[in-house]
Amino acid sequence: MDHRLSEEYESLRATVEEFAHDVVAPKIGAFYEREEFPYEIVAQMGRMGLFGLPFPEEYGGMGGDYFALCLALEELARVDSSVAITLEAGVSLGAMPVYRFGTEEQKREWLPKLCSGEMLGAFGLTEPGGGSDAGATRTTAVLDGEEWVINGSKAFITNSGTDITGLITVTAVTGLKPDGRKEISTVMIPAGTPGLTVAPKYSKVGWNASDTRELSFADVRVPAANLLGERGRGYANFLRTLDEGRIAIAALSTGLAQGCVDESVKYAHERTAFGHPIGTNQAIQFKLADMRLRAHTSRLAYYDAASRMLLGEPFKAEAAMAKLYSSESAVTNAREATQIHGGYGFMNEFPVARMWRDSKILEIGEGTSEVQRMLIARDMGLPA
Ligand SMILES: Cc1cc2nc3c(=O)[nH]c(=O)nc-3n(C[C@H](O)[C@H](O)[C@H](O)COP(=O)(O)OP(=O)(O)OC[C@H]3O[C@@H](n4cnc5c(N)ncnc54)[C@H](O)[C@@H]3O)c2cc1C
Structure with a gap:
């Protein structure tokens, strides 16, 4: 039973601590006041490998684990939470579902870009009508030939409207189960897909240098192969x-x-x-x-x-x-x-x-x- 950090973990922690102190601390206040996303700081985090921390090297990751990500988040948040939540949402909500539930092809297509930090991923679960009761999802995805047609909306989605947002994964109702309950699945929507509207950023109490948006989907069409994980396993x-x-x-x-x-x-x-x-x-x-x-x-x-x-x-x-x-x-x-x-x-x-x-x-x-x-x-x- 030992809670002290190994040499590798300590070295990562110290590197992120130094970055947070030397790079983030002097600059972030101005971005926060302007409610502006700090692209250059995020790019530096990408070059340091922070977005790839818990993923294998074969997908462009650093070959670390989830705890390594947590250590980086703690050190960033000691100084600023906007950059920390950008990393948290990018990795744990944006890229991790692709790694955990994606096909080999999906992983090869998306993970290298998400791990490098050149592209950000977002995960849309919450809807304007409610977040805690996630089973009450109203957004629908209907299979029409070889395409999913998505309609509905999502609220408060982190990283969903930046210039480098590339992938938005959403939960949607894809049918009814034999017992009459909703069948919820997860579908990947590339940024810029016609029918996807990204609202202007919210005016927030905090996390002001991070990106949070409402999204709406009007007959958004993506290939059937954009289903992430098994149909009906989204919940x-x-x-x-x-x-x-x-x-x-x-x-x-x-x-x-x-x-x-x-x-x-x-x-x-x-x-x-x-x-x-x-x-x-x-x-x-x-x-x-x-x-x-x-x-x-x-x-x-x-x-x-x-x-x-x-x-x-x-x-x-x-x-x-x-x-x-x-x-x-x-x-x-x-x-x-x-x-x-x-x-x-x-x-x-x-x-x-x-x-x-x-x-x-x-x-x-x-x-x-x-x-x-x-x-x-x-x-x-x-x-x-
Ligand atoms: C800045 C920001 C970023 C976010 N980023 C994302 C994101 O990237 N992706 C995403 O999907 N979501 C995101 N969210 C949404 C967030 O996860 C939800 O706001 C949260 O889950 C609560 O949902 P809600 O706001 O709909 O509140 P509600 O579910 O409407 O709850 C309102 C209140 O009722 C309480 N309540 C509800 N049900 C019960 C119950 N059964 N018993 C007792 N109390 C109950 C809640 O605890 C809460 O206090 C973000 C939100 C914010 C503000």
């Missing part, structure tokens, strides 16, 4: 995708929680009040101790969920607990960090203000806190 496949994605969001949340500690400890040394650094006050020290405790416990929770996943053991409840705990910790740490910074914590030029704005979505995206509690309760045998 099961995206549940697997989300289980893994929750570990990644837990890593991202841990990074934000830790970033709040880093910034607040620095500020507690620098800022003086009543003739002393504010960090000499026990009230501030106790806040910082509790913040570090939350970041540390969040990290252990996602390490545990990731190691179970990599060992091929059940990890659904552990992923839900890691996501729930770390996202709520991120929100609490962001609130406390802002408090420690006083009025400056409310000024956008201070990283903790960005962290505060970026933290709330962590309790919502890839399954709300209520959904995580439902999953944990079900794992204890309580009825659905």
Whole structure:
């Protein structure tokens, strides 16, 4: 039982930490304020191999694993969550379903471009009518000869409208099962397909340098071969995708929680009040101790969920607990960090203000806190 990082993992962590500190930190605030997607930073992340971290080299990946991705996400989110969510969604929602459920041909066609970061993938599950109840999907895909014809819409889809978005995978109803329930499948739509409308980007509270759009489909036609995974397995496949994605969001949340500690400890040394650094006050020290405790416990929770996943053991409840705990910790740490910074914590030029704005979505995206509690309760045998 050892939670210390191996040499390879530590080397990756340190490389991403340096990149986040030297490249992302000085530039990202301006992109955030302009609500602009940081293409050059994302391109650099691509050249570093971050988008290919958990994929085999034969598909253009780095030959690492999902935990390596999580370590990179934690280090990025210590500094900025917009770039971290761009990587998270690009890998875990965009490319991973192709790797897990795609045919050999689909993997060879899409993964090298997605792994290089030259192209971004998106995954559209949520619809304007609801996200938590994913089985209530209304978007349809009807087979017409050798083509799927897709109609409907998706809401809040990350990475779906950038200049480098190449692939949008969506869940759609492809028929009814013998028991009368919806048959849900997953279909790949290349960006630019006629009938696909990408709305202007949302005005958001946070993640302002990341891309989030509403999509609509009006008789969008793609080849029958664009079905991803077995017909009717779309629901099961995206549940697997989300289980893994929750570990990644837990890593991202841990990074934000830790970033709040880093910034607040620095500020507690620098800022003086009543003739002393504010960090000499026990009230501030106790806040910082509790913040570090939350970041540390969040990290252990996602390490545990990731190691179970990599060992091929059940990890659904552990992923839900890691996501729930770390996202709520991120929100609490962001609130406390802002408090420690006083009025400056409310000024956008201070990283903790960005962290505060970026933290709330962590309790919502890839399954709300209520959904995580439902999953944990079900794992204890309580009825659905
Ligand atoms: C910035 C951003 C990026 C996103 N990126 C993506 C993406 O890339 N792809 C994608 O598919 N989606 C994405 N989402 C959507 C996100 O996953 C959903 O917003 C989330 O799953 C919640 O769905 P909803 O917004 O429809 O809320 P709803 O499902 O309408 O829920 C509303 C409230 O009711 C609660 N609730 C619902 N059912 C129950 C219940 N049975 N018991 C108790 N409480 C319940 C919820 O917890 C929540 O508090 C993104 C969202 C945002 C804001």
